[in-house]
Amino acid sequence: MVSNEEKRARDALKKEAKFGEDIDLDAYHEGRRDIAEVESMEDLPEDTRTTMLDSGITPSGKGRSGNFLLMDNSVVHSAIMGEGVELMPLRQALKVHDWLKDYVWKAVQPDTDKYTAETYLQKADGYFIRALPGAKVKMPVQTCLLLKNRNTKQYVHNVLIAEEGSEFEVVTGCATTKGVEKGLHLGISEFFMKKNSKLTFTMVHNWSEFIGVRPRTSVIMDEGTTYINNYVALKPVKTIQTYPTAHMNGPNGVCRFNTVAVAHPGGVLDLGSRAILNAPGCKAELISRTITTGGTVIARGQLIGNSPGIKAHLECKGLILSDKGVQIAIPELEARVPDVEMTHEAAVGKIAQDQVEYLMSRGLTEEEAVGMIVRGFLDVGIRGIPDHLKAEIEKTLKETDVRGS
Amino acid sequence: MLEIENLTVEIEGREILHDLSLNVMTGYTTVLFGPNGSGKSTLLMTIMGFSGYKVKSGRILLNGEDITHLPVNERAKRGIGMMMQRPPNLTGVRLKDLVRVTSKGNVDTEKVAEELDMARFLERDVNVGFSGGEIKRSEILQLTAQDPCLILLDEPESGVDMVSIEKLGVKVHDLLTGPTHCAGWREKSGKAALIITHTGQILDYVEADRGYVMCNGTVACSGNPRELLAEIRKMGYQECIRCKINQANLIKENIVSEG
Numbered sequence: 001m002v003s004n005e006e007k008r009a010r011d012a013l014k015k016e017a018k019f020g021e022d023i024d025l026d027a028y029h030e031g032r033r034d035i036a037e038v039e040s041m042e043d044l045p046e047d048t049r050t051t052m053l054d055s056g057i058t059p060s061g062k063g064r065s066g067n068f069l070l071m072d073n074s075v076v077h078s079a080i081m082g083e084g085v086e087l088m089p090l091r092q093a094l095k096v097h098d099w100l101k102d103y104v105w106k107a108v109q110p111d112t113d114k115y116t117a118e119t120y121l122q123k124a125d126g127y128f129i130r131a132l133p134g135a136k137v138k139m140p141v142q143t144c145l146l147l148k149n150r151n152t153k154q155y156v157h158n159v160l161i162a163e164e165g166s167e168f169e170v171v172t173g174c175a176t177t178k179g180v181e182k183g184l185h186l187g188i189s190e191f192f193m194k195k196n197s198k199l200t201f202t203m204v205h206n207w208s209e210f211i212g213v214r215p216r217t218s219v220i221m222d223e224g225t226t227y228i229n230n231y232v233a234l235k236p237v238k239t240i241q242t243y244p245t246a247h248m249n250g251p252n253g254v255c256r257f258n259t260v261a262v263a264h265p266g267g268v269l270d271l272g273s274r275a276i277l278n279a280p281g282c283k284a285e286l287i288s289r290t291i292t293t294g295g296t297v298i299a300r301g302q303l304i305g306n307s308p309g310i311k312a313h314l315e316c317k318g319l320i321l322s323d324k325g326v327q328i329a330i331p332e333l334e335a336r337v338p339d340v341e342m343t344h345e346a347a348v349g350k351i352a353q354d355q356v357e358y359l360m361s362r363g364l365t366e367e368e369a370v371g372m373i374v375r376g377f378l379d380v381g382i383r384g385i386p387d388h389l390k391a392e393i394e395k396t397l398k399e400t401d402v403r404g405s
Numbered sequence: 406m407l408e409i410e411n412l413t414v415e416i417e418g419r420e421i422l423h424d425l426s427l428n429v430m431t432g433y434t435t436v437l438f439g440p441n442g443s444g445k446s447t448l449l450m451t452i453m454g455f456s457g458y459k460v461k462s463g464r465i466l467l468n469g470e471d472i473t474h475l476p477v478n479e480r481a482k483r484g485i486g487m488m489m490q491r492p493p494n495l496t497g498v499r500l501k502d503l504v505r506v507t508s509k510g511n512v513d514t515e516k517v518a519e520e521l522d523m524a525r526f527l528e529r530d531v532n533v534g535f536s537g538g539e540i541k542r543s544e545i546l547q548l549t550a551q552d553p554c555l556i557l558l559d560e561p562e563s564g565v566d567m568v569s570i571e572k573l574g575v576k577v578h579d580l581l582t583g584p585t586h587c588a589g590w591r592e593k594s595g596k597a598a599l600i601i602t603h604t605g606q607i608l609d610y611v612e613a614d615r616g617y618v619m620c621n622g623t624v625a626c627s628g629n630p631r632e633l634l635a636e637i638r639k640m641g642y643q644e645c646i647r648c649k650i651n652q653a654n655l656i657k658e659n660i661v662s663e664g
């Protein structure tokens with residue numbers, strides 16, 4: 001018997017996404033589902049471990065509550081070290097928890113577009129993370145999604161549940177192993193936050209020149225929840241289109257999206273974040289700092305105020321460091337009731353000459369001055385990032401070529 | 406030393422400095438007076454080499470070298486350092502990081518920050534949300550880290566409250582009297598300074614040797630800085646301008662009588 005949901009997904013298999021270049025899904029092989037499990041992430045080859053480190057993942061698992069590693073379409077490692085949190089492959093979790101079926105595909109609709117439809121029909125695996133009621137999980141759970149073979153399409157379906165009063169942190173590193181220039185990553189993430197829970201979610205994208213990326217993320221927020229989303233993409237990539245959305249359904253929720261990204265020559269980054277404020281007292285802040293050294297950045301942001309007494313701010317700032325680079329900022333404010341406070345600030349342009357010369361007057365070369373200003377510009381976007389990740393990101397930032405072309 | 410020869414400068418196509426000449430001798434502190442809009446800041450910005458200040462004619466010589474068209478950082482390398490009147494905000498750049506890079510590890514910037522009561526500003530973004538006085542103290546901290554041999558100060562005392570001015574004055578004094586480390590400068594002759602002052606308050610902390618009064622984009626007169634200040638305080642800048650006009654008329658008469 002074909003369920004109604006499945007029928008809708010089938011009908012959506014050719015449905016183009018609202019934003020982003022249309023990707024031909026038939027141009028990629030299906031990712032392997034039979035890659036052997038690894039006992040410990042430390043047993044992985046050195047270049048894989050380096051890639052993981054660059055993406056904020058600690059292969060030793062030291063200082064982490066849990067490890068999860070997906071390679072192509074195989075879960076090769078899933079281990080829990082800390083207390084108060086559950087972590088396992090989603091397919092396994094669906095067998096363990098009967099109630100979980102009431103969550104999957106409830107935050108993201110299978111027929112949103114061809115990417116969600118195919119991921120649905122492929123019954124993709126991914127992580128299932130659940131913070132237990134009242135648990136204050138001390139150390140972050142880390143999950144790593146790796147593209148291991150060329151021309152592969154990776155489907156991922158993640159479900160995260162923050163039970164009432166829980167507090168935790170998740171770090172996700174998405175990357176390609178060396179030599180995988182071409183590939184496709186489709187990732188569905190559905191997060192459910194129960195009353196008074198708190199989650200800091202940091203995602204580091206570390207792809208390469210010919211990778212296409214289409215994440216689809218929705219966060220359902222209950223009363224008194226706090227959701228902090230950090231997104232960092234500093235390395236080259238061909239095309240990313242994403243528009244994670246927080247549905248703030250309970251009163252007094254707080255959400256913050258920080259986005260930091262660099263568009264390299266040949267790359268197109270279509271990065272949005274959206275907060276839908278449906279209950280009184282909710283607060284949202286969407287901050288994006290992007291630079292282009294020759295690629296295209298489309299920084300979208302949308303705030304929708306559906307309830308009185310909400311407060312929200314949206315800020316997209318973009319630097320153009322190359323004549324070939326393009327920055328498009330599209331901030332949208334939508335108020336559906338009168339008693340709301342919603343503001344936005346958008347600015348795109350080149351680096352200010354007076355700032356460069358000010359630093360040069362202190363003896364810095366032009367290149368050093370530009371580097372310092374650009375790092376400072378991006379730094380504003382990563383100030384909310386947990387300390388244990390900052391050093392890694394700052395290192396990547398230093399290595400990022402910001403001279404433009 | 407610094408020699409300005411017949412400098413004419415344009416900003417956005419408008420001539421601001423006209424045929425201006427002055428000297429700042431090594432080891433001497435020179436002060437620059439003049440009414441608002443007379444071109445004092447323009448002169449300092451031109452000496453530092455900021456873009457937008459276009460030299461139409463004339464030269465700037467530093468220790469005999471023509472630096473008129475050198476990039477800003479090359480001038481800094483040769484020992485020039487400046488406190489701007491209105492420096493830009495550097496969002497995301499922490500003061501701590503800037504002074505660390507500037508000092509190249511040669512100056513204990515934390516100690517200097519402490520002395521300037523600026524320690525808590527080290528974590529802040531440079532100039533962002535700083536008050537007028539805080540900007541001045543931050544600039545002095547940066548200059549101390551940089552340790553230049555020709556020090557250009559644009560109204561160091563303006564906006565600084567009475568309590569802070571003491572601390573600031575002491576640091577300016579230290580900056581001017583410390584040993585010179587710049588290549589091409591004679592160690593024993595000491596540093597040179599060109600200080601713009603509106604109120605003359607800074608003269609309580611530094612030993613000024615020579616003063617210039619600027620009017621309408623050029624030098625109106627020069628002399629002993631304390632005497633000039635006393636005169637300006639007594640009679641205002643109008644007197645200087647009148648004196649300048651008289652001088653000009655005198656020269657004209659001379660030319661006429663010679664001709």
Ligand SMILES: Nc1ncnc2c1ncn2[C@@H]1O[C@H](COP(=O)(O)OP(=O)(O)O)[C@@H](O)[C@H]1O
Nearest residue numbers: 416417421439440441442443444445446447448
């Ligand atoms: N960036 C600028 N653009 C246009 N005009 C300027 C600029 N900077 C200064 N000026 C003009 O140049 C003249 C001299 O200004 P300034 O050098 O700041 O004088 P002072 O420092 O003596 O008060 C003024 O008429 C001022 O309006």
Ligand SMILES: [Mg+2]
Nearest residue numbers: 445446447490
């Ligand atoms: Mg001025």
